[in-house]
Amino acid sequence: MWIEAIVMPREEQKPYRPLPQRDRRALYEAGRNESLQFRERVLNYLQSHRLMDAVKWVSEPGSLPMVTLRCHEQVLERLRQAPQFEAGQSLSLELQS
Known part of the structure; x- marks a missing residue:
């Protein structure tokens, strides 16, 4: 069965330091x-x-470090075990009219 998984980088335990002000285009390109x-x-x-x-299926790069996968549950479990990733299953919204 195919599921949709979302993968993001695991956050490091560094203190927050705001970045210097940059223009939007440079910020978008960096992201x-x-x-x-x-x-x-x-x-x-x-x-x-x-x-x-x-x-x-694997999503294309966006402006945030995040990947969406259409995969089997075993892939999600392996990604959850990897120390460099945070991974979870996306919620399925079934709309009824």
């Missing part, structure tokens, strides 16, 4: 680059652990 690099790390993990056969 986009971080998202692209994070997506590559997730894909590398999946490939190195031979989990790609259990993945149907």
Whole structure:
């Protein structure tokens, strides 16, 4: 059965320090680059652990370091065990009219 999983980087325990003010375009580009690099790390993990056969779809990079997967539950469990990722199953909203 296919599920939808959301993967994000595990937060480090560093104290918060606000970044200097930047223009929106630079901020967006920095977020986009971080998202692209994070997506590559997730894909590398999946490939190195031979989990790609259990993945149907992977989201494209956005402006946040987050990846959405359509995968089997075993993939989600392996991602949850990995120390570099926070992973969970997205909620299914079934709307009725």
